[in-house]
Amino acid sequence: MNGSAEAALDGVYRIGVVGAGPKALFALESLVRRLLAAGGEVPRVAVDVIDTNPYAGSAYAPDQPEYLRLNVSAGIVDAHEPGAAERFVPSFHQWAVEHAPQRDQESFPPRSTVGEYLHCAWNRVQEVCSDLQWNTVTARAVDLTAVGGDSAEPRWVVHTADGEQHGPYRQVLLATGHAPDHDGALKHTWSAEIPLVPQVYPVQQWLSQSKIPAGATVAVRGGALTFIDVCLALTQGRGGVFTTGEDGHLRYIPSGQEPSRILPVTRSGLFLDAKSGPCVTVEDLDTVLDHARVRLAAQCTITEVINTVQHAAAEILDRCTRSTASDAAWEVSYTARNGAEPGSERLNRAVRVFTRSIEVAEGRADPGAAWALGAAWAKLYPALVQVVSFRDLDAGDWAQFRQMAVTMERLAFGPPLLNARKIAALIQAGVVDALWMRQGVGIAATGITGLDESEPRPDVVIDAVLPPPGVVGTDQPMYLSLLERGTLTVPPGRRGVMVTPSGQALNSSGQAVAGLSVIGRPTEDHVLGHDTLNRALHTMPQGWAQAVVEHITQRPGGTP
Known part of the structure; x- marks a missing residue:
């Protein structure tokens, strides 16, 4: 084990947090404010934050292009605990006034700017409580095992892909966000001669000219938000320009570097509807x-x-x-x-x-x-x-x-109006073609199915379907292992693991698992709508923090 494991019996109450995205931030912000409120009753506390890309992640990476925008109103982005009096971190708009004034009034700012805000919020949370020890582990967690103690008070060890072990921890919080892969990804079964681009993000890497040449005919599996990012990366990201015509409609001016046609294939045969603006009046x-x-x-x-x-x-x-x-x-x-x-x-x-x-x-x-x-x-x-x-x-x-x-x-929950208008402009320009968004056309391991003889064949296929929420069918060895052992369980027909309202995991017998909690995307379906930046929508981060502080203060010195 590493140094943190060797020091496990030094009177420090150790917490392991797997995942360093918004959900982990929300939970730790609530934990810090409760530790400060408890004052002298709290022993020394140490938190290990374990993630492959700590405090950024792919969704809000600060280095991604600015045309990739947030899909929810920036007004909901606030790492501060709802209703809490003392503010440790600003809201996004408060932060933007000082650090990104050009984005302050934008309802749907670039995700890169939101990533900068989240990074700032992480720094504020880690600075506000000087007695709390923070440690960042840049690695992928692949397993979690209980060691020592007893079934009522186990200690948890996190195993990472580099062969290291971290812990033991009194509490582990799993807040892992998007899975890196899933069973339904085309790359696992692809046998067609057409080149496959197996993922979209980061767009700078996967949607480059070397993978998708200018003038290519491109088939895209999926027509939702990720598809929109694909279209923008292959057009605006290659020098194309959107302008407003005299009729108020957007027009696309090509750069010559974009594909000749982008053909989405979807199960529903429909795009997402544009988000509606405040232009409709409803009485009462x-x-x-x-x-x-x-x-x-x-x-x-x-x-x-x-x-x-x-x-x-x-x-x-x-x-x-x-x-x-x-x-x-x-x-x-x-x-x-x-x-x-x-x-x-x-x-x-x-x-x-x-x-x-x-x-x-x-x-x-x-x-x-x-x-x-x-x-x-x-x-x-x-x-x-x-x-x-x-x-x-x-x-x-x-x-x-x-x-x-x-x-x-x-x-x-479709795209902001600006992005919807951009896709409409690309359709008008003939760059995006909905020809294959009809019954019978699909993308399978052998390529495009259901085409007529006269229809075009693509030069490249892009898989723009992200891993689903929850843990079922996703490539996450840690969750698979915990499910096999019965430490976690998924309700019939759903995708996410069962937890209590405070995030504590429930095992296959329906009993709460001491010291183990899960929040965010891995619980989706059991907890509705948990994959969101809207902190006011759920109280699980506060519930987890409260339960942990109560557990700490019941055992002075951090020992059983």
Whole structure:
């Protein structure tokens, strides 16, 4: 073992945190403020932060291009514990006023700028409590084992890919974020002669000219947010320019270095709808939402939860001053089942549905059922998190909710209007082609399937499907090992591990695992919507910190 393991019995209460992204930051910010509040009751505490890319990660790497933007409003980005009086770290906007004034007023700033803010927040958290010892371990955790103590008070050792062992720890928090790989990745089965680009990030490496030459015909597996980043990297990232025409529409001026065509292939046959702006007035919207929240809090079944969301969407559509819906309830129900509004089944469906979402967001088209469902889902999402998370649902109930959630997420959590308008401009310029976004066309191990003889063949294929949330089907040896031993468990039909509201892991017998907690993306499905920068959406970081401090202060000196 390394030095931290050899010093395990020196009276220091040791904590291991695997992962150094936003969720770990939130949890440790709450821990630090509680340690300071406890004052003299607390023994010496040491925290090891273990990650392959500490305090940055790929999602918010400060060195990524500026055209890769945040997909949520910067107004929610705040590492400060909600409701806590003393502020250790500023909000993103407070930080930006001093350190990035050119980004202060941007609703969707570059992710690189958000990464700089998160790095600053990590530094503030580590500086505010001088008695707390911090250690950074730059390595990938591949296993976690219990040693010494007993089942009620185990010590935990983290094993890393370099063969080292770190610990033993009294507490381990797993906050690992996105998995590095997954079973469904094309690279595991690819046998086609077409060159495969197996991932997207970092775009500077994987979407370079050497891998995707200028003028190439490019097929992309996936049409969601990562696909948008692919398009921007291959156009704006290669010197192409977006300008605003006299009609107010964006136009794309090519550089000559972009691909000739980018052809996405998706399961739904649709792009994500653009985020809606504040251009639609709904009479008594707060009353509609308040009534829906009351109904959600009282629901017993998933069917009732889904019906409540659809009922709220129909009310919103009825009360919308610009709505032309003749039967709001029927149109909402149809859209929820089919993913797009009535009449969308005609030729070139993907482009027409996407274009309409932009026109609604800009205020140039009357809102319909898709907009109303997206608005209802987004505004009721905090209530849904409270109602669905930690529930003991059978596989059928969960499948029903998940099917609805997939549709709603496409309507509610799509790209910012600016990025949607850029994709529309690329479609208009012929760079992005929705030809293959139709039933029957897919990307399999052998290449593009379902093409007609006359259709183009790609020069290269890009896999733009990220590893799913949770731990099922992802390449994370540590979680696989813990699941095999029964230390962690996944509910039937879901992807994330079971935990208590404070993040404490539950084993295969449903019992809490002493000293082991999991928060963030690995718990997704069991905890709804945990893959977010919105700290106000969940209380697990505070719950974990409170439980740890209570455990520490019950044992003066940090010893059993």
